[in-house]
Amino acid sequence: xxxxxxxxxxxxxxxxxxxxxxxxLLKKNTIFVLMGIELILNAANLNLVAFSKNDPSLQGLxxxxxxxxxxxxxMAIALAIxxxxxxxxxxxxxxxxxxxx
Amino acid sequence: MSPLVLAxxxxxxxxxxxxxxxxxxxxxxHAALAMFxxxxxxxxxxxxxxxxxxxxxxxLVYVGGVLILILFGIMLTNQTDAKTGKNHLMTRESNRLLPxxxxxxxxxxxxxxxxxxxxxxxxxxxxxxxxxxxxxxxxTEYAFPFELAGVFLLIALIGATFVAKSxx
Numbered sequence: 001x002x003x004x005x006x007x008x009x010x011x012x013x014x015x016x017x018x019x020x021x022x023x024x025l026l027k028k029n030t031i032f033v034l035m036g037i038e039l040i041l042n043a044a045n046l047n048l049v050a051f052s053k054n055d056p057s058l059q060g061l062x063x064x065x066x067x068x069x070x071x072x073x074x075m076a077i078a079l080a081i082x083x084x085x086x087x088x089x090x091x092x093x094x095x096x097x098x099x100x101x
Numbered sequence: 102m103s104p105l106v107l108a109x110x111x112x113x114x115x116x117x118x119x120x121x122x123x124x125x126x127x128x129x130x131h132a133a134l135a136m137f138x139x140x141x142x143x144x145x146x147x148x149x150x151x152x153x154x155x156x157x158x159x160x161l162v163y164v165g166g167v168l169i170l171i172l173f174g175i176m177l178t179n180q181t182d183a184k185t186g187k188n189h190l191m192t193r194e195s196n197r198l199l200p201x202x203x204x205x206x207x208x209x210x211x212x213x214x215x216x217x218x219x220x221x222x223x224x225x226x227x228x229x230x231x232x233x234x235x236x237x238x239x240x241t242e243y244a245f246p247f248e249l250a251g252v253f254l255l256i257a258l259i260g261a262t263f264v265a266k267s268x269x
Contacts, residue, residue: 004109004149007220012113012146014211016139019120022204029129029192031174035136038167039120042143049152054224058234062243064155065235068162069250073257075167079174080265086178087267093193 009050016043028093030082034075041071109149116142124201129190133171140164154235 016039023036045064052060086092119138126132140163147156181188239247 004105005220007215007218008106008109008113009146009150010215011212012116014208014215015117016120016143017211018204018208019117019124021207022124022200025200025203026124026194026197027192028194031171031178032129032132032192035123035132035171038136038163039123039139042140045155046143046146046150049147049150049155052152053150058231058238061152061155061231061235062238062246064152065158065239066246066250068155068158069254072162072166073254075170076257076261077264079170080261082174083177083265092178092180 003053006050006053009046013043013046013050016040016046028095030085030092030094031079033094034078034082037078038071038075041067041074045071105149109146112142112145112149115139116146124204127191127194129175129192130172133168133175136171137164137168140168151229151231153230154232 020036020039020043023039024033027033027036045067048060048064048067050060052058052064082092085097089097091097116139119135119142123132123135123139126135140159144156144160147153147159175190179188179190
């Protein structure tokens with residue numbers, strides 16, 4: 001069975017990490033920033049899965065499943081917090097959350 | 102070029118292209134749809150890495166769960182323009198030069214690092230589908246983390262509903 005070299009997966013995950021970081025720094029909308037965080041999480045997950053491809057004990061795959069669960073929990077809590085912040089500040093952009101509002 | 106590598110290339114292009122369009126667009130809804138495409142491509146990449154269980158879980162969780170959550174978040178935090186009464190969902194950006202150049206330099210640095218690394222390429226691939234191994238492992242060796250993840254998920258969801266309700 002032919003196999004895809006692990007370096008290809010690493011390149012894609014480096015790209016995903018870089019785009020996630022750019023979104024994190026570039027966008028001001030809080031939900032957009034959360035999407036960037038999700039991209040970074042998935043870049044890490046892709047690395048884990050790519051390395052567990054050649055691992056008979058599949059440790060990377062198990063860690064990937066648990067990373068997925070933690071990512072979902074983070075997203076649910078973060079969106080709840082965003083909703084609550086929006087109720088209090090009537091603003092969604094990160095530089096508007098100031099105390100003198 | 103083997104068909105496997107060709108499939109990888111198509112999926113990698115889908116993933117990277119839609120991730121790049123997430124950086125490019127200012128429209129929040131377009132970004133959510135681009136994220137859907139990114140997650141679709143990523144699930145395909147997981148399949149090509151012989152992790153079909155994780156691919157299915159990823160699709161269920163991200164497309165079925167997280168994307169719906171994000172769409173609800175966008176819907177509940179929309180701000181209509183006071184003058185025209187329209188809502189174009191445009192997000193403001195900081196100066197484009199610094200974040201994009203930082204991301205590009207991170208990518209080039211990681212690319213250089215990964216290309217330089219002493220990877221072994223001809224390791225034996227372990228089987229095709231990991232479904233049976235993962236199922237057995239989650240109920241035997243990794244049973245405790247698995248249960249812990251379930252309890253964690255329950256706590257997080259109850260906490261999220263508590264935080265999101267109105268505290269008047």
